[in-house]
Amino acid sequence: MAREKKIEEYDVVIIGGGASGMTAGIYAGRARLKTLLIEKSLVGGLATYTNEIENYPGFPEGTTGLELMNRFQAQAKKFGVKFKGTDVKSVDFSGETKIVETFRNIYKSKVVIISSGGRPRTTGAENEENFLFDKGISFCATCDAASNTGKDVLIIGSGDAAIEEGMFLTKFANKVYVSVIHDNGKMDCNEIAKAEALANPKMEFLWNTMVKRFEGGDHLERVVLENVKTREEVPVETPTCFEFIGYIPNTEIFEDHVEVNAKGYLPVNENMETKVEGVYAVGDVTEKFLKQVATAVGDGAIAGYAAEKYIAEIEVYQNQILSKDGVVFVYDASEEACREHLCDIDEIEKHAKGVFQVTRVDVYKSKGIANRMHIHRVPSLAVIKNGEIVKVFEDSFTCKKVCEAMGIADCSCAH
Numbered sequence: 001m002a003r004e005k006k007i008e009e010y011d012v013v014i015i016g017g018g019a020s021g022m023t024a025g026i027y028a029g030r031a032r033l034k035t036l037l038i039e040k041s042l043v044g045g046l047a048t049y050t051n052e053i054e055n056y057p058g059f060p061e062g063t064t065g066l067e068l069m070n071r072f073q074a075q076a077k078k079f080g081v082k083f084k085g086t087d088v089k090s091v092d093f094s095g096e097t098k099i100v101e102t103f104r105n106i107y108k109s110k111v112v113i114i115s116s117g118g119r120p121r122t123t124g125a126e127n128e129e130n131f132l133f134d135k136g137i138s139f140c141a142t143c144d145a146a147s148n149t150g151k152d153v154l155i156i157g158s159g160d161a162a163i164e165e166g167m168f169l170t171k172f173a174n175k176v177y178v179s180v181i182h183d184n185g186k187m188d189c190n191e192i193a194k195a196e197a198l199a200n201p202k203m204e205f206l207w208n209t210m211v212k213r214f215e216g217g218d219h220l221e222r223v224v225l226e227n228v229k230t231r232e233e234v235p236v237e238t239p240t241c242f243e244f245i246g247y248i249p250n251t252e253i254f255e256d257h258v259e260v261n262a263k264g265y266l267p268v269n270e271n272m273e274t275k276v277e278g279v280y281a282v283g284d285v286t287e288k289f290l291k292q293v294a295t296a297v298g299d300g301a302i303a304g305y306a307a308e309k310y311i312a313e314i315e316v317y318q319n320q321i322l323s324k325d326g327v328v329f330v331y332d333a334s335e336e337a338c339r340e341h342l343c344d345i346d347e348i349e350k351h352a353k354g355v356f357q358v359t360r361v362d363v364y365k366s367k368g369i370a371n372r373m374h375i376h377r378v379p380s381l382a383v384i385k386n387g388e389i390v391k392v393f394e395d396s397f398t399c400k401k402v403c404e405a406m407g408i409a410d411c412s413c414a415h
């Protein structure tokens with residue numbers, strides 16, 4: 001008999017325990033939200049695979065990925081974030097309450113933050129798994145350029161990332177070999193990058209080649225390429241092979257629940273919001289210009305902060321705005337046309353005393369409550385009765401009209 005899943009409720013559930021997810025946790029936890037972070041393998045995510053992180057601010061001597069991520073986790077725990085080591089199997093974002101399901105549990109949450117990152121695409125060639133990450137196969141030139149100063153390195157791929165990262169590596173390496181599957185002169189990158197790369201004396205192109213196998217002892221020593229036309233083997237002696245043949249975002253389980261773009265990434269706005277209210281995405285799982293710990297942290301901070309505002313707005317909306325009959329004036333305090341109406345609102349409030357409530361919602365600070373009310377023009381005045389919006393005045397309204405809408409017969413308004 002199938003075991004019944006245990007149900008737990010949270011304010012925020014974070015899917016993925018890398019740099020972005022843990023930062024979101026630190027912000028949400030510190031805002032006293034009941035926060036759960038679910039990580040399926042190693043807390044710390046991709047950053048834990050790198051021995052040296054030299055470009056994360058605050059560590060002038062550098063640090064290891066594991067050490068840095070352990071600090072992130074300690075800080076999140078300090079603010080009460082609960083960690084669960086399990087795989088999220090499915091989600092349901094269709095209702096106001098979001099559902100996140102694991103093998104044993106069902107988690108219900110007001111907010112979900114997706115921070116599931118991604119994984120670099122690999123070649124699948126022989127022995128590749130023996131040399132991944134710190135053993136010679138790298139996916140990050142920014143991270144591993146300095147340690148290859150004066151050495152010969154190999155790049156796999158000819159897209160924009162491969163060529164731009166290759167150009168960057170020429171500042172450090174002695175020689176940058178580039179394995180390209182296409183015929184001489186044919187590359188997948190843009191024409192400007194191509195012209196610059198072909199003119200760079202430190203770059204040497206190995207046309208019509210693919211990786212056949214990786215060789216070495218504890219660390220990579222050699223990559224054996226194969227000419228796809230002649231089948232001839234082309235060995236390249238190198239301690240580091242950079243693979244830039246794409247990145248696979250971990251978004252498979254979200255595909256039917258939130259917008260996923262053609263490349264598999266989750267599109268977000270500047271507040272890290274997806275198009276589904278209450279669902280945010282951060283870090284490498286979003287399509288972004290620079291995938292690094294420093295940028296993942298920025299995303300996480302924004303989402304953690306936004307989650308707190310979103311939850312506060314739900315509470316104001318449900319417990320204040322909808323809980324009593326009244327009117328809600330939606331305005332933008334930075335617009336003069338809106339400010340002019342504030343005197344009318346004062347007058348309405350005078351007449352409303354004790355009979356109905358008057359609430360002012362300034363969209364300059366946040367559009368959350370206005371969006372919830374489906375009000376997109378300011379100024380607007382919404383009439384609430386029995387927990388529902390029954391009328392919306394856009395642009396113009398008079399005290400008399402509002403009293404009428406509220407059913408106040410003996411209104412003594414001047415206009």
Ligand SMILES: Cc1cc2nc3c(=O)[nH]c(=O)nc-3n(C[C@H](O)[C@H](O)[C@H](O)COP(=O)(O)OP(=O)(O)OC[C@H]3O[C@@H](n4cnc5c(N)ncnc54)[C@H](O)[C@@H]3O)c2cc1C
Nearest residue numbers: 016018019020040045046047088117143283284291292293
């Ligand atoms: C080899 C290497 C070296 C790097 N070196 C540097 C460097 O020196 N400096 C730097 O700034 N950046 C570096 N980076 C980049 C940096 O690691 C990433 O940008 C950063 O880790 C992104 O963090 P993230 O939280 O978005 O995702 P990730 O770190 O990828 O974390 C995502 C987490 O989500 C988990 N997850 C996925 N799906 C699920 C699921 N269904 N249920 C539960 N958990 C799930 C994964 O297991 C993973 O732990 C390096 C990257 C690599 C690959």
